[in-house]
Structures are given as C-alpha cells and as structure tokens.
Amino acid sequence: MTSEERTIKLEYITRVEGHANVYVRVSDKEVEEVRMQVIETPRFFEAMLKGRKIKDAHTIVSRICGICDFSHTLASVETTENALGMQVSEQTKLLRKLVMYGQHIYSHALHLYLLSLPDYLGFPDAIQMASKYPEEVKRGMRLKKVGNEISRIIGGRATMSISIIPGGFSRLPSKEDLEKINSLLKEGLEDAKKTLELFASLEPPKLFRETPFAAIDSKKENYPLILGDGIKTSDGTYFSKEEFEKKYVEQARDYSYAKFGTIDSKAPMVGALARFNVHGEENLASPTKSLLKSLSISSTLTNRYDNNLAQAIELVDFFYKAKEITEQLLSTGIKEEVPLQLLPKEASGVGVVEAPRGILYHRYSLDKEGRIQSANIVTPTAMNVFSLELDIKQLLSENLNLPESKMVELIEKLIRAYDPCYSCSAHFLKLKIERK
Amino acid sequence: MEKKRVALFSLTDCQGCEFVVLQLGEKLLEVAKEVDFANFRLASSKKEDGPFFISFVDGAVTSSEEVEHLKWIRSNSKYLVALGSCATIGGVNALKNYFTNVNFPKEVYSRDFESFEAKPLSEYVKVDVLIPGCPINLEEFAFVLKALLEDKVPKLKLAPVCEDCKKNGIECVTKKGMFCLGPYTIGGCGAPCPAAGVPCFGCRGPLFNPNVADAEKVLRDRFIHGGVLFTGLGWVLVKGESK
Incomplete structure (x- = not known):
C-alpha cells in the first residue's frame, strides 16, 4: 500500500431509484479497485412468486418497481402468454405498444428533467432549479404528465396498471379516451422537440469504452419495446429469448446485492443508448430523423454520457410513434374484445421487453394447475452494473489528477446518465455464494 | 413565514408512492413555496438533518438498520406519516413472511443474511397518519399534507x-x-x-x-x-x- 493511496466512498447517491454505494480505492498512479455495491434490501420476488397462480403474476411483479412497473407488467403478461401458447389480438398488441410508449415518455421525461438536468445546470434538485429555469422544469412536468396520462387511460392507473392482463385488457379504452391521448400527444410534441434541442446543446463529460450494446430484437418490429424474439448486440451477436439464460452469464459478488452479467464474456450495456446504437437511426420515425439531421446529431453515439441524449431522441421518436398508433386505432375503431382465457397447463415461458432502462427478462415455469413453480427475472439495472463498474474504473484512471470532489461529481453524473433503478436490480439476486 | 421542513424517506419497497408524489407535477412547485423538502433522496441531492415538521416514510421495515433509521426519523419529526401499503401494512413484502415461517429464504438463497418478516412502521414507532394504498392516491396525499401543515391531524375515513x-x-x-x-x-x-x-x-x-x-x-x-x-x-x- 502506498502512502498516497486514497479511498473514495459515495454512500448516499441521490436522484436515482433505489439504494447503491460506490467504493473506490486509488493510488496516485492507478485505480486499485472499484466496487459498485447495490445495497437495496432484497425482496425475494422470485421466491414470493412460488406457488402463486399465474393469473396473479403480473400484479405481483409490477410492485418490483415504482417507475418501470408497466414494463414488468408487460414482460409478465408476455411470459405468461408464451408459456400457455396464447396468441393475443393485433388490437391488444397495438394498445400495449401505445402504453409502453407512454411508460417510456414518462420515465425519460422524469429522468431527463428531474434527475439528470440539475447536474448540468448546477442545482441539487428540480424544485430549486425552477427558481432560475422555471420553463424547463414546467416543460419536464408537462411531458411527464403526457406519459402518465397515457398510462392511466390505457392501464387504468398511472402507477401500477390494472387493466393490462394476460390475454388482453380487462377494460378497453373508449374513442374519447383515444382522442384525449391524441390531443395530449399533439400538444406535447413541441415540448418533446425542445427537450431534444436542449439535451443536444449540453456538453456532457466524455467517456469512451468499447462495450457491446444490447437490446431486444423482434422479427416483426423495428426498434421494438415489446414483442421481443431475442437479443441483438452491437457487435453482431444474436440469440433467441429462449437461450437467454445460457448466453447471459451471471456471477454473484459478495459485496453487492446485484449480480454481474456478461454476454460472450463481455459486460454489456443496455438502455436508450444501446437501443439507439443497436437498431440505428434508420428505425426512427422520419420526422425524428429530420430533426436529428437539423441538430447535427451523429447516427452512432459512443460517449456513455450520451445516454441522456439517446433518451431525448427516443422521447421525440416515441411521441411520433405513439401518435401513429393512436391515429390507427381511431381510424379502425376499438373492437369489443374479451381477454383470452387462461387455460393452465404444465409449461414454461419466457418474455423480453425493453424497460426504459433496457432489457427486462422474465421466465416462469408452471405446474398443471397453473401455479408458478419457479421464476427468474433479470432487470436492466442488474445487466448494467458490471459495465458501470468498468466505466467508473476507466473514468477515474483518465482523471486521477482531479481533486476528489470533482471525481465524485463525475461518477455521480455517470451513474445518473445510466438511469439506474436499484430496487429492480436487487430484487432478484439468487445468492449462491459460498461463505467462508 | 418560515417554510416548514418536510422529508420523504424510503425503506424496503419500490418507491412507487414517491413517484406518485412526483405526479403532483407543476403543483409541486406551488407546494415548494410553503414547504422546504429537506430530505427527498429520490428527487434531490439535499440531505439535511432534522428536525422535520413532517416525515413521510414509505416501505416496510425488514432489517435492524431500517429499525434504527425509522427510530431516528421518529425522534426528529413532529409528524410521521406512513406512506403506502408497505408502510401501513407491510405490503407486497408481507408475502415473504409466509415463506419465512417455513424457513424459505435460507433454502432458496443458500446464503443467510438479515431479512426480518416485513412489518409496517407502526410495529416499531408511533405513526401519526396512515395513507394506505398500493400505490397511494395522490388526492389523499395532498389532503394529508395540507392538513398537517395547518397542524391538524386528519383521520382516515373507515368505509369499504x-x-x-x-x-x-x-x-x-x-x-x-x-x-x-x-x-x-x-x-x-x-x-x-x-x-x-x-x-x-x-x-x-x-x-x-x-x-x-x-x-x-x-x-x-x-x-x-x-x-x-x-x-x-x-x-x-x-x-x-x-x-
């Protein structure tokens, strides 16, 4: 141990969902050790699902996370339908896509304006930021509300959906509901565009590290958020969702309540930046593409801190895509449909969706009465933990000469750029560590 | 008039109830004229010590660390509000209690670490107001906040x-x-x-x-x-x- 060795502890990371710590040990020459510790209390969801009837799974798992609850619900119903061989209607798929756009609009707006922007404008929170930047904060709140309203109208409630159930919807939106959504999207579009302009004008720190970006892939969908068939990475790997647990290899660390995962021995990054890089600009709506061009935004974003920019791009893009679906549903009209019946059998199923923070994987095995025998859930924040730890290591080695307060600032900004959700990541660990 | 200091703390949960509070949206800026959010980790980097006029606590209690934290909150708060089902009745976490009885965590998780039965706040400290729900209902939150700021303790209406x-x-x-x-x-x-x-x-x-x-x-x-x-x-x- 050299006398110059220092330890940096970040033990109260704010403006992220859930609880995590970072421990860093550096000497004057190098970064000795970085530990990304997820300390959120485990809640044993996979264990709690055991013995529950499959019809209740989506209700239980939505409580894993208060910000991406709709993503868990949608992953859950897709997994159930996959297990029981249920083919939902085109209308159901469209409504689910629409509600998922709502979830992403809400989550991105919240993250960009309330959690990340204060870093760039130098405030501890959005409320105080409002004293100098009232228009920006109000814009963020308005955008968030558009997402919340779509969720509420389609899902029955803005937080913890009610009507999204396996097989379809327990309550379908009316024509008036869809018209309301349509007008909200119309009114909010200018705000979404301004968000992209704002985030394109910021000058984030820089960090480049070679890493595979990973996102779900779908035969039928471009830039999919639901209905995933498999996983695709930026370095050309593809595997089906059924192969997920073979290809995504997890290791427990004794210092963290989240497991560290790799694909082809490399730590992947998931989330908005990954989706943008995997699916590419060509799969964005054409008005989004023109906007990117006019703002001279590159078609590949490799700076880690640009996850915020990618979220802003998606925000605009999802406004356009949600509007297209709403108009389609309005022109065909909502058909009265009852949800498909759940016919229990011994089976297992998997589902992959894109939560705002990236890939979300669910697997359930059921007995012949439709009771859950075992469940596995892998969340995006857990998938990102390893990559984040490696990023912090590189970030510090490039900035060893900075004073400690600046180092902490850089790390915090990086963590927030990843938009982690530690409640999610800690709820699924299966701690298989041998204790000495 | 001096702003009243309000804090939001979370124990074991999904923080969904805090996200519901954020659904106040632009109204949050109105509220902030009367209230100083002294401790709200989800939304702010400010981390101030007590005393707090009101502390809202979401989540169930599942570790001794959380018990200590909760006691600290209680001793630093004039009013303590249990926010959401996890805090009022244990919430979804209470499913775990059923398994604990059959010693399930150890069998499944092959590592032993502290995790109590999930309990509501009232098992450990005096709670002044309960706001039930998974998640809470925003109108109720606004109603309770307003009443407490006027130093009135609202009663939960008991009807099915x-x-x-x-x-x-x-x-x-x-x-x-x-x-x-x-x-x-x-x-x-x-x-x-x-x-x-x-x-x-x-x-x-x-x-x-x-x-x-x-x-x-x-x-x-x-x-x-x-x-x-x-x-x-x-x-x-x-x-x-x-x-």
Missing part, C-alpha cells in the same frame, strides 16, 4: 371500497362471479380496480372491524390455493399465522 363503487356507479364485480375484497377493505381509493373490471385485492388494508375470524378461514384457503391477496387482508392472515 363498496362505497367508492356505489359513488362512482361502478358495476359490482361479484355479479360477474369474481371474488372481491372490496367489502373488507378500507375505501377512499375511488375503486380504480373494479372500475377496470378487476376485483379488489385489499391493497389498502382491512377495515378495523372486519369479521376476521370468518374472513381468515376463507382467505387462508384462497391464499394457499393461489389467490392474490398479497397486501391488505393477506397481511392479517400472515400475521395471524406468524403469531
């Missing part, structure tokens, strides 16, 4: 969810043959579940005088046979079993 259904003209789901916990559950939520064609599963917790003995037999049977029951009355059932 059925009243909400009647008031809102929602067709009774039991007519469709569904098993609904609405008659046993604290109302005031507006009955969004029955409104969406789904039966109430008791997330806001039991009315104080339900016929628990009778209900418990039915509920235990339902639970063992895979009924949802993960909050509310499920907690009564689980609590009954563990004690």
